[in-house]
Amino acid sequence: MSKQGDRKIILGIAGLGTVGAGVVKIVERHVGLLADRAGCAIEIRAVSARDRSRDRGIDVSGYDWYDNPVDLASPESGVNVVVELIGGSDGPALALAREALGRGIGFVTANKALIATHGKELAALAEEKGAALKFEAAVAGGIPIIKALREGLAGNAIASVRGILNGTCNYILTRMEREGLAFDDVLKDAQQLGYAEADPTFDIDGIDTAHKTAILASLAFGTEPDIENLPTEGIRTIAPVDIEYAKELGYRIKLLGVAQHTDEGIETRVHPAMVPTRAAIANVMDATNAVVVEGDAVGQTVYEGAGAGEGPTASAVLADILDVARGVGGPSLGIPADRLKASAPVPVEKHRGTYYIRLRVGDRPGVMADITKILAEENVSIESMLQRGRADDGGVYIVLTTHETVEASVAATLDRFTQLDCVLETPTMLRIEA
Numbered sequence: 001m002s003k004q005g006d007r008k009i010i011l012g013i014a015g016l017g018t019v020g021a022g023v024v025k026i027v028e029r030h031v032g033l034l035a036d037r038a039g040c041a042i043e044i045r046a047v048s049a050r051d052r053s054r055d056r057g058i059d060v061s062g063y064d065w066y067d068n069p070v071d072l073a074s075p076e077s078g079v080n081v082v083v084e085l086i087g088g089s090d091g092p093a094l095a096l097a098r099e100a101l102g103r104g105i106g107f108v109t110a111n112k113a114l115i116a117t118h119g120k121e122l123a124a125l126a127e128e129k130g131a132a133l134k135f136e137a138a139v140a141g142g143i144p145i146i147k148a149l150r151e152g153l154a155g156n157a158i159a160s161v162r163g164i165l166n167g168t169c170n171y172i173l174t175r176m177e178r179e180g181l182a183f184d185d186v187l188k189d190a191q192q193l194g195y196a197e198a199d200p201t202f203d204i205d206g207i208d209t210a211h212k213t214a215i216l217a218s219l220a221f222g223t224e225p226d227i228e229n230l231p232t233e234g235i236r237t238i239a240p241v242d243i244e245y246a247k248e249l250g251y252r253i254k255l256l257g258v259a260q261h262t263d264e265g266i267e268t269r270v271h272p273a274m275v276p277t278r279a280a281i282a283n284v285m286d287a288t289n290a291v292v293v294e295g296d297a298v299g300q301t302v303y304e305g306a307g308a309g310e311g312p313t314a315s316a317v318l319a320d321i322l323d324v325a326r327g328v329g330g331p332s333l334g335i336p337a338d339r340l341k342a343s344a345p346v347p348v349e350k351h352r353g354t355y356y357i358r359l360r361v362g363d364r365p366g367v368m369a370d371i372t373k374i375l376a377e378e379n380v381s382i383e384s385m386l387q388r389g390r391a392d393d394g395g396v397y398i399v400l401t402t403h404e405t406v407e408a409s410v411a412a413t414l415d416r417f418t419q420l421d422c423v424l425e426t427p428t429m430l431r432i433e434a
């Protein structure tokens with residue numbers, strides 16, 4: 001009998017791409033360290049991917065190969081913890097999750113789409129079967145934010161969670177600001193440098209951030225993960241001129257995922273926001289992620305680090321594997337799945353906050369009067385107003401920030417601005433997050 005007994009964690013790894021290969025490397029590199037921390041040996045028994053002949057920079061010839069990842073969870077495989085690193089909310093990832101958890105086998109995943117979409121079902125299945133369901137790598141890569149919310153801050157009523165959760169977007173916004181470049185130019189460059197996917201839709205349209213926000217909201221507020229009712233805006237419409245005005249006004253533009261307790265209920269939303277430059281989250285640059293949590297007892301805590309990439313993501317997967325090995329349990333979404341409240345997010349029209357509005361208008365008498373009349377009639381009170389230069393075609397920019405108001409009023413104001421003859425293009429609106 002070995003020093004640590006006969007108990008062993010026998011891994012089956014589905015997906016050998018960026019993260020899967022990273023996990024294999026760590027398990028092979030840190031055999032002794034992981035065994036000491038787990039209290040038992042951890043070994044890889046079986047793997048699955050699409051293309052057996054692909055060079056992955058790792059030698060998988062010593063592991064059993066499965067063409068169908070779902071077979072990793074079969075009794076014949078001998079696997080007792082399945083690690084899903086394929087991706088996608090449905091398809092093989094979901095089939096594998098159902099098979100593994102249904103058989104009472106531990107299931108570790110980095111798949112935010114899967115947890116955001118089927119989190120409640122999978123958590124319920126895990127609890128029914130007494131199996132572990134872990135997903136630390138699904139949100140903010142190497143930052144242990146799931147553990148922080150589920151364990152470290154478990155004694156707090158959470159007021160808000162705000163995060164820069166997508167490295168690609170933060171990288172693009174950072175370069176737009178530093179180099180004064182347009183969105184499309186930075187995106188092209190980011191694709192060439194490998195910071196953005198060939199199809200960047202999930203990242204730049206905010207969908208990836210929405211998946212992560214749905215998971216954070218569930219953990220923070222004990223609600224079902226709900227991706228369907230999460231208002232989501234990306235960064236395609238951010239113009240260099242808004243980045244410049246943000247700077248002039250003392251802000252930076254960041255794509256944020258927000259889950260917040262308000263008088264109306266729980267707000268969840270994803271959108272670019274103006275963040276005061278003095279705020280911790282405003283100073284998170286390049287591809288770095290950060291999450292700021294407000295708890296009633298602890299106050300503000302800030303978490304920052306690499307949100308993606310082979311090493312950071314594999315690091316989070318290993319933390320989950322060790323938790324399974326150590327028997328660190330508890331409900332995967334923080335409270336038992338049958339006690340998760342139905343998600344009933346506050347409609348974004350009810351959001352109360354301050355706003356940045358930019359208009360391009362024809363420079364003629366009476367314009368200001370028209371604009372201020374609409375603002376007054378819609379009960380939107382102005383905090384500051386700037387008029388800047390002559391644009392190439394004779395228009396000028398009017399930039400204003402508001403005092404706290406309700407979003408429905410801002411939306412009505414923007415509608416009415418758009419109808420004015422003097423307004424030359426669709427107005428830009430950004431929420432300001434204190």
Ligand SMILES: NC(=O)c1ccc[n+]([C@@H]2O[C@H](COP(=O)([O-])OP(=O)(O)OC[C@H]3O[C@@H](n4cnc5c(N)ncnc54)[C@H](OP(=O)(O)O)[C@@H]3O)[C@@H](O)[C@H]2O)c1
Pocket residue numbers: 014015016017018019020048049050051052054067068069084085086087088092110111112137138141307308309310313
């Ligand atoms: N990359 C990151 O930085 C990062 C960060 C956080 C979370 N994640 C999450 O981690 C997961 C994996 O991401 P990744 O970047 O490692 O993806 P990836 O590089 O595209 O790798 C995906 C892997 O899944 C395999 N695969 C796809 N369809 C399959 C199927 N039907 N059967 C078996 N294997 C299949 C692929 O096989 P082939 O290699 O043979 O094509 C590949 O090895 C995703 O859920 C992602 O959202 C990634």
